[in-house]
Amino acid sequence: MRERLSVAGRVVLAAGGGYGLAGLATALLSLTLPLARPEAVAAATLASFVLMPAVAVAVFATRSLRRAALALAGSALVLGGLVGLAMRGAP
Amino acid sequence: MRGSFRQSMAWLHTWSGLVVGWVLFAIFVTGTASYYRTDISRWMRPELSQAAPVATADLPKAAERAVAYLEQHAPKAKTWFIGLPQPDRPLLDLFWRNRPGEPPSHVLLDPATGTEAVLRDTEGGDFLYRFHYELHMPPLWGRWVVGTCAMIMLVALISGIVTHKRIFADFFTFRRDKAPRRSFLDAHNVTGVLALPFHLMITYTGVVALATFYMPWGVTAAYKGDTRAFFTEAGWITAPRLPIGRPAPPAPLGPMIEQAQASVSERLERLTVTHFGDAQATIVAMFEEPHGLAHTPTHIAFDGASGALLEIRGGDLKPAAKTVSTLIGLHVAHFADTGLRLLFFLCGIMGSAMVATGLVLWSLARLPRASERPFFGLRLVQALNIGSVAGLPAAIAVYFLANRLLPTELASRAEWEIRAFFAAWIIAALIPLARPHRRAWSEMLALVAMLCLAVAAADIAMVEAHPLRRLSGGEVLFLWFDGAMLTLAALFAVAARKVSARARIRPRHGRLSAVYTKTRAGPACVATAKSLS
Structure with missing residues (x-):
């Protein structure tokens, strides 16, 4: 039972966390890459589809669920903060 | 784990x-x-075996017949999609949606007469696609x-x-x-x-x-969610134009198509007609992709009321946009003989x-x-x-x-x-x-x-x-x-x-x-x- 819960937790974390992190990274890179605006958005969006499965694989590779959750939450906070800053800086 | x-x-x-x-x-x-x-x-x-192929010189006339049919049958639709006769499908392929959310209408016309083609009703390979x-x-x-x-x-x-x-x-x-x-x-x-x-x-x-459909957050952040503005700036499509609500007599379609055909060597594939009859109507001619990996067909936009050429798009993409086009081109493999x-x-x-x-x-x-x-x-x-x-x-x-x-x-x-x-x-x-x-x-x-x-x-x-x-x-x-x-x-x-x-x-x-x-x-x-x- 505990194992099943842990698997369920990882699935939720990989799907939600993976998509959330990829979305935040796309937003951040779209605003900050030193390229023309459409180029930055295109490059960031392309990268997101590599980032998301990578995050999902990492979630399943991490030894403990808590560690994976903490790492993901930390990265999301940092990325979210940076996106907030970039949005304020953007015209 | x-x-x-x-x-x-x-x-x-x-x-x-x-x-x-x-x-x-x-x-x-x-x-x-x-x-x-x-x-x-x-x-x-199989009925198409009898149909004669349509020469590129006949495409302007065929397009005018398509528009005449659509004026009569789809006056409410915002956009008309007109597939022009191709070597493998010598018919006019019309597609429109009367209102968002409604099921679309789809009709095949005989390009020589502009009347509905007599052949069995089927989705063909499009259903599997x-x-x-x-x-x-x-x-x-x-x-x-x-x-x-x-x-x-x-x-x-x-x-x-x-x-x-x-x-x-x-x-x-x-x-x-x-x-x-x-x-x-x-x-x-x-x-x-x-x-x-x-x-x-x-x-x-x-x-x-379907990148921006699945991951729209880059567009949300940099374009406030306006996907069409992103597509336009990246150079994939011609600038979208809104109707101004004032009717104006439409310019004849034939000369526009002839002008477009004269400047592009590929075969004309499709027309998109937006807000027909409005003073800001737009007609976009889309051509077959040039040979190569990337999916970069040429688009030429005309003003529907005056018939003036508005812009030409295609081919001249920057690296990231070109990468996207190439990846899509690889997926659909139109380049493959x-x-x-x-x-x-x-x-x-x-x-x-x-x-x-x-x-x-x-x-x-x-x-x-x-x-x-x-x-x-x-x-x-x-x-x-x-x-x-x-x-x-x-x-x-x-x-x-x-x-x-x-x-x-x-x-x-x-x-x-x-x-x-x-x-x-x-x-x-x-x-x-x-x-x-x-x-x-x-x-x-x-x-x-x-x-x-x-x-x-x-x-x-x-x-x-x-x-x-x-x-x-x-x-x-x-x-x-x-x-x-x-x-x-x-x-x-x-x-x-x-x-x-x-x-x-x-x-x-x-x-x-x-x-x-x-x-x-x-x-x-x-x-x-x-x-x-």
């Missing part, structure tokens, strides 16, 4: 592959068929399901590669063995590894084809086989001992395996059969073809439930073989212009199509024979299966490699 990195990846590969396997199989099969979408459409409209990315569900739902499956497929591919310790050696390994699991494992590895670049490419580019197209098709077949063998492998690895009863999950997986791996090909064959056998004047005939497809699929998935598992496999595979034979037979019987019924002439496409059906019939017949031969040998439950069943999470490759070495 439990155990080593490789073990957790093996677990991830097994389960991520299983949960999306059946949908992935359907996506792979219909996508593979879509490489021959225009040929399938052409085969499903749309099923490939929308699964015949409401578009938004279907696309999300397909996209989710594609992402999980990427995860399964990555974890599958990591799991594969001996990826190079296994490339050359095929143990045709009495133990079915080992040959299925090798078949899974061969189809997976041999076409691995294709599998990675096709999955990633498939997601990229006969040989390369066949290679893509075979890679698609290998992808389907990889998914199918992976699914079967899961159930083979969990077969109970002779004294035990199969647990519910196993029975469910076995049923779904037959229902998809044999059921979908059966359904496609019935779709083709329905095209030949349904009366041509039947009302909403195109829908009946699709109903036949789903009815056949449901029946093909239900029958095996009432049969012993192994016999169900061989029976269903034999049924698919017979259905493929029936398609070829029906084609020869029902099409008067079939080349086999004439002393000379006739369209070669019919021979190719029937030949492909016969090949498929032979392949499915061989598969059915193999399975029924296997069924007579009692499955062994030796050391190997014990090792594998115990470490259920363990990947087949690691378990077998260990026990064999």
